Amino acid sequence: MIKNSLHKILILSLFIIVSSCIDEIPIETVSEFESVLVVEATITNEFKQQEIKLTRSYVLDSLEPPPELSAIVKVIGSNGFNMSFTETETGLYKSDEAFAAAPNVDYNLEIVTSDGREYASSNMQLTEPTTIDNLYIERDFNENDEEGVSIRVDAYDPTGNSKFYRYTYEETYKIIAPKYSPFELLINNDDFPYPLTMFIGFTDQELIDFFVTRQFRPVSEQVCYNTVASNRVIQENTNQFEEDRIDGFRLRFISQQNYIMSHRYSILVRQHIQSPEAFIYYKTLSDMSQTETVFSTTQPGFLSGNINSLTNSEEKVVGFFEVSSVDEKRVYFNYADLFPKEDLPPYFRDCRAILTPLLFWAPPGAPEIGSSPIQYMISQGRQYWDENLGSDGETKITMNPYQLVLNECGDCTFLGETQVPEFWED
Numbered sequence: 001m002i003k004n005s006l007h008k009i010l011i012l013s014l015f016i017i018v019s020s021c022i023d024e025i026p027i028e029t030v031s032e033f034e035s036v037l038v039v040e041a042t043i044t045n046e047f048k049q050q051e052i053k054l055t056r057s058y059v060l061d062s063l064e065p066p067p068e069l070s071a072i073v074k075v076i077g078s079n080g081f082n083m084s085f086t087e088t089e090t091g092l093y094k095s096d097e098a099f100a101a102a103p104n105v106d107y108n109l110e111i112v113t114s115d116g117r118e119y120a121s122s123n124m125q126l127t128e129p130t131t132i133d134n135l136y137i138e139r140d141f142n143e144n145d146e147e148g149v150s151i152r153v154d155a156y157d158p159t160g161n162s163k164f165y166r167y168t169y170e171e172t173y174k175i176i177a178p179k180y181s182p183f184e185l186l187i188n189n190d191d192f193p194y195p196l197t198m199f200i201g202f203t204d205q206e207l208i209d210f211f212v213t214r215q216f217r218p219v220s221e222q223v224c225y226n227t228v229a230s231n232r233v234i235q236e237n238t239n240q241f242e243e244d245r246i247d248g249f250r251l252r253f254i255s256q257q258n259y260i261m262s263h264r265y266s267i268l269v270r271q272h273i274q275s276p277e278a279f280i281y282y283k284t285l286s287d288m289s290q291t292e293t294v295f296s297t298t299q300p301g302f303l304s305g306n307i308n309s310l311t312n313s314e315e316k317v318v319g320f321f322e323v324s325s326v327d328e329k330r331v332y333f334n335y336a337d338l339f340p341k342e343d344l345p346p347y348f349r350d351c352r353a354i355l356t357p358l359l360f361w362a363p364p365g366a367p368e369i370g371s372s373p374i375q376y377m378i379s380q381g382r383q384y385w386d387e388n389l390g391s392d393g394e395t396k397i398t399m400n401p402y403q404l405v406l407n408e409c410g411d412c413t414f415l416g417e418t419q420v421p422e423f424w425e426d
Helices: 204-211 276-288 373-379
Strands: 027-029 037-044 051-056 072-077 082-089 092-095 107-112 118-121 132-141 147-156 164-176 183-187 212-216 223-229 234-237 245-255 264-273 301-303 307-309 317-334 383-387 402-405
Touching: 037 107, 037 118, 107 317, 132 264, 132 317, 147 164, 147 264, 164 245, 164 276, 183 373, 183 383, 204 212, 212 373, 234 245, 234 276, 245 264, 276 301, 276 317, 307 317, 373 402
Parallel strands: 037 317
Antiparallel strands: 027 301, 037 051, 051 092, 072 082, 072 107, 082 092, 107 118, 118 307, 132 147, 147 245, 164 223, 164 234, 164 264, 183 212, 264 317, 383 402
16 A cells, blocks of 8 residues: 655656547646635436535545535536535435426536635536437457456437447445355344353353354345446547448446356446547546546646635645436346356455354363354354254264354355345346
8 A cells, every 4th residue: 555644645646648539638736735615516318316426635645535515516607597405315415306407408516615715617518418218248268368248338319419428337246155054143242251160060051152143144145246346447438430330339347257247246337328428538637546436536747627716716625517418228148157067256355165163162270251253253244054963964073163264154144235226137
């Protein structure tokens, strides 16, 4: 991990020209850290509650960007449209009502922070809509000759007005815990120490039951689903092509060794048509980023967007207010359909480890039981797998009666949720 002090951040100056018809965006290098407003704001032609995210820039030592709280956020339209946004989560603002951006309307973003600073964007109009013609998957190799699955998209605008495309996605995949048991272990009587004399006359089972109880799980935790959003800029432009056509553009490659496609996988792809200014902004932002996460990194240089401070013309603001037409498609596939009779990808954890912790621990010569190793492992999430049997297959070993496995190997909820997504199709 890179460690920087509060006043030391990476200095970078770069100039990027995407194509001859797009102006470069100015980037100003900095030598000291500044806490600047970071704006993620895209409204679309989808009828929904639109979202705007406000945070502050942060140094690399920080784990999360600090949210900008209690701001007043509005989107104003030249047709008299006026929509307020309310903070529903820290730093996340949603429109008070669902709406869709309309064509031929100038939209403007206005922000007033809790300390009275005012910001505004330049006027932006909705881009021309273009549908996704085809979203498909194929067994493929990447540039490193690694085998896996490519997810590709086709799109075509016969008017030639789209040109600038940005893609985002949400991938959802089924997880099956490889060492799942319908039983679980519950901790009993963990108020140590206990005198050894109190257990005189206990049967083996009574001794086991004093410390742990084995019972059926009230809810199955074998099959889960996890949804992950893309966190990188994926763009394509057709300026260099004879037609405004996206043909077989690969927006995602999944290695055959990636466990996320072990069973069933789905991806929802969203195609944003961008203005030239938005396209070059995102392209530059991607090239500047020191991690894959868009917007949330410490900015190595200040990237000039279309949002400015009205309070102080010298104040820097990171972000771009975009009004984009969007189309989306979803596709599913099963691993067995593309890789028939082949081994599943390795699970993300090695689940071969079988743990057989002691039921309790009493130091040699001590008159009391001071702890229970099996209770400790259960408290750390270790999962019941099976009984620990003797060599004859029948005699239970009292001192370490149960076999446990690593958390994610026996309980899928460490990786996802058991509730089947509404859109899911088996």
